[in-house]
Amino acid sequence: MNANNMARTVVADREEIVEGPNPLGLEGIEFIEYATSKPQALGQVLETMGFRPVARHRSREVLLYRQGDINIIVNAHSSGTALTEKPVIAAIALRVRDAGAAYRRALERGAWAVPVHVEVMELNIPAVHGVGTSRIYFVDRHKEFSIYDVDFTPIPTVDQRPPAIAGLHFFGIVQYIGNDRTEDWTEFYSALFGFSALPPEERFGILPKGRILRSPCNSFYLQLIEPEPGVLDVEDDECLQRMGLGTPDVQATVAQLRQRGVEFVASKGAQLDSRGALT
Amino acid sequence: MSQFEGNIDDFGMDTISLAGPLKGKLDAIRDAGFSQVMLLARDLVQHPNGWQAAVQEVKDSGLRVTGFQVLRDFEGLSGHLHEYKIDIAKSMLEMCSALGCGVMLACSSTSTHATGETSALVRDLRKLAMLAIPMNIKIAFEALSWGRTINEFPQAWDIISQADMPNLGLGFDSFHLFATKTPLDELEMLDPDKIFLVQLADFMWNEIKTVEERISTARTFRVFPGEGVHSEALAELTLKLHQMGYRGDYSFEVFNDDYQQMPLATVAQRARRSALWLGEGVLRRSVPLPNQMRLRR
Numbered sequence: 356m357n358a359n360n361m362a363r364t365v366v367a368d369r370e371e372i373v374e375g376p377n378p379l380g381l382e383g384i385e386f387i388e389y390a391t392s393k394p395q396a397l398g399q400v401l402e403t404m405g406f407r408p409v410a411r412h413r414s415r416e417v418l419l420y421r422q423g424d425i426n427i428i429v430n431a432h433s434s435g436t437a438l439t440e441k442p443v444i445a446a447i448a449l450r451v452r453d454a455g456a457a458y459r460r461a462l463e464r465g466a467w468a469v470p471v472h473v474e475v476m477e478l479n480i481p482a483v484h485g486v487g488t489s490r491i492y493f494v495d496r497h498k499e500f501s502i503y504d505v506d507f508t509p510i511p512t513v514d515q516r517p518p519a520i521a522g523l524h525f526f527g528i529v530q531y532i533g534n535d536r537t538e539d540w541t542e543f544y545s546a547l548f549g550f551s552a553l554p555p556e557e558r559f560g561i562l563p564k565g566r567i568l569r570s571p572c573n574s575f576y577l578q579l580i581e582p583e584p585g586v587l588d589v590e591d592d593e594c595l596q597r598m599g600l601g602t603p604d605v606q607a608t609v610a611q612l613r614q615r616g617v618e619f620v621a622s623k624g625a626q627l628d629s630r631g632a633l634t
Numbered sequence: 635m636s637q638f639e640g641n642i643d644d645f646g647m648d649t650i651s652l653a654g655p656l657k658g659k660l661d662a663i664r665d666a667g668f669s670q671v672m673l674l675a676r677d678l679v680q681h682p683n684g685w686q687a688a689v690q691e692v693k694d695s696g697l698r699v700t701g702f703q704v705l706r707d708f709e710g711l712s713g714h715l716h717e718y719k720i721d722i723a724k725s726m727l728e729m730c731s732a733l734g735c736g737v738m739l740a741c742s743s744t745s746t747h748a749t750g751e752t753s754a755l756v757r758d759l760r761k762l763a764m765l766a767i768p769m770n771i772k773i774a775f776e777a778l779s780w781g782r783t784i785n786e787f788p789q790a791w792d793i794i795s796q797a798d799m800p801n802l803g804l805g806f807d808s809f810h811l812f813a814t815k816t817p818l819d820e821l822e823m824l825d826p827d828k829i830f831l832v833q834l835a836d837f838m839w840n841e842i843k844t845v846e847e848r849i850s851t852a853r854t855f856r857v858f859p860g861e862g863v864h865s866e867a868l869a870e871l872t873l874k875l876h877q878m879g880y881r882g883d884y885s886f887e888v889f890n891d892d893y894q895q896m897p898l899a900t901v902a903q904r905a906r907r908s909a910l911w912l913g914e915g916v917l918r919r920s921v922p923l924p925n926q927m928r929l930r931r
Contacts, residue, residue: 463761464764465762465763465764465765466764484768533770539800539801540767542764542799542801543764546760547764593770
């Protein structure tokens with residue numbers, strides 16, 4: 356007990372190093388995973404948007420779609436829970452400096468670990484529970500080699516690096532939350548991952564409501580949206596609702612995608628293309 | 635029970651006041667006109683058909699679950715003891731979530747193995763609250779009057795304020811407040827939105843001198859508000875909380891060995907009398923209109 360106290364005093368005497376603004380060394384989104392029982396329907400939508408199926412998972416019914424730097428995984432492998440026809444965002448993978456360290460840091464602060472089910476010779480990607488049934492993966496070494504080389508077999512004859520249409524890139528994710536839950540989720544993303552809330556006057560996006568959190572690497576955003584006033588009892592429906600893609604020139608991109616057969620949801624004052632209506 | 639007999643919607647019973655299996659307790663509480671119940675983890679795990687069956691029984695009863703109790707001796711531990719308590723906390727949160735209950739009660743540590751260092755207490759409570767965020771559960775932290783480091787609510791409030799988590803707030807038990815004779819003026823510094831639960835109980839003596847006596851009274855001989863010698867103080871407390879803007883639930887935290895050997899309906903009627911006294915006599919709640927929508931706050 357005494358020795359313990361001594362040790363503590365010694366530690367306390369040292370200068371405290373304040374944690375940096377990007378504690379995990381976050382560098383954007385590695386992939387977003389959709390789960391659906393109709394993978395081909397979703398795949399078709401993705402293809403009209405310019406994605407290409409580039410690889411297939413070694414042991415499960417999972418496809419990797421890609422364009423530019425955007426990776427989307429379509430998972431039709433039901434493990435225990437029944438998949439719905441409507442695609443849902445099942446996971447986000449964050450690029451971090453050190454996946455193990457990021458994972459341990461999150462657990463240390465009260466995240467729930469996701470038990471991993473890896474087959475032999477597959478990567479053990481650490482994950483914590485996010486909103487609803489979704490998971491948040493930590494991926495490192497994304498520069499040196501591709502995580503997909505291990506778990507996926509490339510589809511022959513397909514260009515493994517299809518270029519992005521009109522410079523499309525990940526821009527944000529919209530999360531629907533329950534009543535009075537904005538503060539809870541803001542705390543969750545800021546304490547565990549280093550996100551920070553934008554002041555209300557600095558807002559953008561096609562839906563001017565909710566709260567926007569900026570990633571510590573400044574490369575993407577999370578938008579938290581509470582239900583409309585008057586809608587009660589929706590706590591069970593918290594989920595990652597849709598993803599938003601960014602482009603340098605919205606009008607040109609829209610025109611290009613229209614040509615490819617993408618139907619846009621008409622709405623007034625749309626500034627950024629955020630097509631979550633993937634159904 | 636007709637709604638015209640009085641408004642006791644703000645008050646709920648605690649299963650610890652009643653003897654026997656869960657189903658009988660739920661029936662007695664509902665039959666006495668209550669709309670909510672405070673549950674113990676033991677109520678679920680003792681169920682002969684497993685805890686999921688107990689959850690279903692609670693849901694079928696139509697009673698709203700005021701809160702789920704109690705996580706003990708959580709904060710201030712280190713190493714394997716801390717890891718162990720985290721597992722216990724997770725397990726309780728899972729049961730709480732399955733009940734659709736939004737508040738879990740944690741009471742201050744009595745463990746001699748726990749440190750009293752503020753920074754460690756703050757860190758652990760932050761972690762507990764973080765675990766509860768994805769499940770939409772609020773943590774009500776209560777100062778046990780025989781807690782080792784935290785034994786009065788102003789100390790608990792201090793830790794809660796430092797932890798600064800949106801879903802970490804105060805659980806308030808009138809028994810402990812009266813036992814330690816904490817002045818009511820201290821309530822002034824609380825943020826009413828951060829009081830997540832108020833538990834009320836009375837007892838039969840004016841003063842509790844020793845800690846041992848405090849523990850044995852707390853665990854065996856509490857009575858419903860209005861039945862003991864602290865009725866006036868309880869009335870003052872609830873009025874004060876109301877004036878401050880507290881609009882949350884009140885639960886009767888009445889441990890009593892005698893009630894454990896009385897018919898459930900008799901005990902529930904005593905609780906009802908107590909709720910009517912507080913609801914009608916003290917807080918003067920108006921009778922709800924037919925089909926009135928109940929707001930969340």
